[in-house]
Amino acid sequence: MRNAAAPGLRIDDRMIVAAALDRILYDDPDRFAAEDARTVRRLIPPSRSGWLRLGFRAETQGPSMKGEAAGIGDVRMEGDKKVVEGSLGEATNWRCGQYKVANHGGDLEIWQVMSDEYAPEPKGARLEFDARGEPERLTFFQPRDIELRIPFTSLAVGVRLGGWAAWKQVAQRM
Template structure:
């Protein structure tokens, strides 16, 4: 088995852990977080990664239809995705999980279909040497407009802390 894969039992256990970690409330169980950190394979980290989506339409057609007149057909929608240095991610239930040293990103599988991606993902942050969870952060979408181009980006703000026994 590949060291970067997750077997069925691991996926089922990870799904239960994820459901508990992202549940409502100001705290999360540190034991659940530690187990998730151990369970999800770590991908090599990169300081910079990029995903871009370019959308457009293909060529259209114009013509004349008997009894109707001039007609115009729009070209089919096209989409091209560009990625750079993305770490390996794992699909676990309705989540996509990416584990890099010190950081486990948890995203809803359908998050990319939303115009506003606020609250569609979160991150579990932990100390790399001790694997002790320090906090969870939740995604907030922000935008920056330069001239006529708007860039949307995700920031992670503090959300939950480990429960103290």
């Protein structure tokens, strides 16, 4: 994921966004304040993303050896693991406290800094707005993993399909 350069979002704005996101995500388990959502959307500059966003992660394991060691017995040494990640069509992300935030116009995508779509337990959320620009709901990233085995080989291809599940609704004014 690309990080945006400093121009366009001052440090003060980043702190305001981080505080608003803390309230949205952690204050109430079922609701969030519309004003906090509007503040985040107003401060995070919109960025363009491709109509199709693809990410990939490939892991390969180097060759392994096994044999016998005197006084120890059977020994197996695994080869080095290599990981390659990449993406296409990603929008600019803004770092605000413990969050990475992208403004896609109709929604804001929020990820904790040390998490992404490929993490074992991804920590991502999406703040969705209606056609008038009013906050509607907060969803969380709910991936679906599929493993495809290649017949007559020991190879497998894993596919992670991204999806979003309902989490919170905007609080109604009293």
